[in-house]
Amino acid sequence: METVLLYALGVLILLVGLMLSIGLHEVGHLVPAKKFGVKVGQYMIGFGPTLWSKRFGETEYGVKAIPLGGYISMAGMFPPAKPGGRARTASTGFFDTVMQEADAPARRGSTMISEAREASLDGLEDGHHRAFYKLATWKRIIIMLGGPAMNLLLAILFFGIVYSGFGVPQVSTTVGSVSACVLPITSERQECLDTDPAAPGAAAGLLPGDEIVEVDGVAVADWTEATEIIRAHPDQTISFVVLRDSAETELSVTPILTERYTFDDAGEVVLDASGDPVLEPVGFVGISPAYERVTEPVTAVIPAVWDRAVAVGEVIITLPGRLYELAVSTFSGTERDPNGPVGIVGVGRIAGEIASLDTIPVVDRAAGMIELLGGLNLALFLFNLIPLMPLDGGHVAGAIVESIRRGFAKLFGRPDPGPVDTAKLIPVTLTITTVLALMSVFLIFADIVNPVSIL
Numbered sequence: 001m002e003t004v005l006l007y008a009l010g011v012l013i014l015l016v017g018l019m020l021s022i023g024l025h026e027v028g029h030l031v032p033a034k035k036f037g038v039k040v041g042q043y044m045i046g047f048g049p050t051l052w053s054k055r056f057g058e059t060e061y062g063v064k065a066i067p068l069g070g071y072i073s074m075a076g077m078f079p080p081a082k083p084g085g086r087a088r089t090a091s092t093g094f095f096d097t098v099m100q101e102a103d104a105p106a107r108r109g110s111t112m113i114s115e116a117r118e119a120s121l122d123g124l125e126d127g128h129h130r131a132f133y134k135l136a137t138w139k140r141i142i143i144m145l146g147g148p149a150m151n152l153l154l155a156i157l158f159f160g161i162v163y164s165g166f167g168v169p170q171v172s173t174t175v176g177s178v179s180a181c182v183l184p185i186t187s188e189r190q191e192c193l194d195t196d197p198a199a200p201g202a203a204a205g206l207l208p209g210d211e212i213v214e215v216d217g218v219a220v221a222d223w224t225e226a227t228e229i230i231r232a233h234p235d236q237t238i239s240f241v242v243l244r245d246s247a248e249t250e251l252s253v254t255p256i257l258t259e260r261y262t263f264d265d266a267g268e269v270v271l272d273a274s275g276d277p278v279l280e281p282v283g284f285v286g287i288s289p290a291y292e293r294v295t296e297p298v299t300a301v302i303p304a305v306w307d308r309a310v311a312v313g314e315v316i317i318t319l320p321g322r323l324y325e326l327a328v329s330t331f332s333g334t335e336r337d338p339n340g341p342v343g344i345v346g347v348g349r350i351a352g353e354i355a356s357l358d359t360i361p362v363v364d365r366a367a368g369m370i371e372l373l374g375g376l377n378l379a380l381f382l383f384n385l386i387p388l389m390p391l392d393g394g395h396v397a398g399a400i401v402e403s404i405r406r407g408f409a410k411l412f413g414r415p416d417p418g419p420v421d422t423a424k425l426i427p428v429t430l431t432i433t434t435v436l437a438l439m440s441v442f443l444i445f446a447d448i449v450n451p452v453s454i455l
Contacts, residue, residue, distance in 0.1 A: 010355025017373040020071040026151030038128040039075040076131020079419040137403040151381040158374030166367040167293030176290030199286030204253040214241035234283035255283030343443025389429035
């Protein structure tokens with residue numbers, strides 16, 4: 001029962017953290033929009049039916065039933081077709097766009113565009129001077145980048161708490177576990193049989209918690225140094241000096257000759273021409289290191305976030321191929337790539353497993369949850385920068401194109417071409433929205449049928 005409650009707590013923490021991240025994302029849009037005088041009709045967390053709302057001034061603030069998105073509605077995000085025409089109020093939210101355009105298949109071409117122009121949630125009865133499209137390009141860019149910028153700041157905050165507060169797990173010189181026997185590297189078996197040779201470490205009396213000080217007379221500063229000495233002395237008795245109960249103890253250990261994987265400089269297993277792992281004969285003792293958290297300076301946070309961003313960016317860039325691989329593994333029943341795309345259900349499952357994993361300390365579970373929220377915010381930041389409508393990056397791209405077009409017109413003495421008619425992109429926007437929605441549904445399906453698990 002305790003495990004179930006902890007699992008549910010992990011999912012709840014994730015949902016609250018996700019709603020907070022979404023809410024602050026929209027605050028990133030809301031604050032500069034109001035600062036620049038844009039009429040904002042709604043600020044909503046979630047989508048679907050409204051559970052609660054209250055109007056403060058001209059803006060309605062509320063919470064909707066499905067907490068997987070959010071939006072603010074700004075008057076005049078789509079310019080009028082003609083001078084003096086009506087501008088359309090639109091929103092910043094992806095899922096809200098899905099709901100707004102759910103009946104769009106019944107509309108086509110100019111009809112869809114015309115209805116989009118004329119639609120108004122709050123209207124601009126007091127004129128177009130408070131319309132989003134009337135703002136200078138740099139102001140519109142600030143408004144649309146405000147949301148992703150907030151997610152980036154949250155990611156830096158969360159990773160900063162983990163790296164500089166909790167610390168990063170690093171291999172120590174302390175023995176974490178001692179194997180009872182020696183199993184072939186290719187064996188899928190975990191239990192020892194009577195026919196398996198005893199592990200030299202256990203036979204020599206090495207214990208979990210022993211801190212290795214010297215190996216074969218050489219003082220070791222990290223686990224890698226100890227491992228290299230062990231691997232270089234198969235069938236040779238070497239001395240181990242360990243710190244046990246605050247006192248140094250010397251043991252004699254004879255590493256057994258066995259085969260282990262060969263690793264390259266990047267830490268990846270070396271493969272031969274046929275794709276099989278390359279094995280090499282080495283000395284083996286049968287001990288594994290313990291991990292300890294080491295706090296990093298604040299200056300290390302930004303480089304760490306950058307490395308994570310590069311990894312997430314690679315996933316986004318290669319998303320079509322990764323989705324295909326996910327589809328193959330899901331429908332064929334093969335193991336899913338743990339580094340591939342994960343939907344909201346999969347993220348919730350991971351959060352639940354982290355919270356209920358009683359084999360690790362509470363501090364590690366807390367750090368894992370915060371790191372997960374940091375990764376989510378980083379993904380939201382990068383995803384929203386994609387220069388496609390209805391994402392924030394699509395609006396930014398439209399503003400930049402408009403600025404360039406007006407710049408060329410001014411340079412060559414031509415009339416002002418006016419704002420970019422983003423309403424004409426509504427059919428394309430609808431198509432992209434539909435694709436993204438279908439992708440989200442598929443990821444949820446894959447998370448249920450072929451889930452990613454950390455256990």
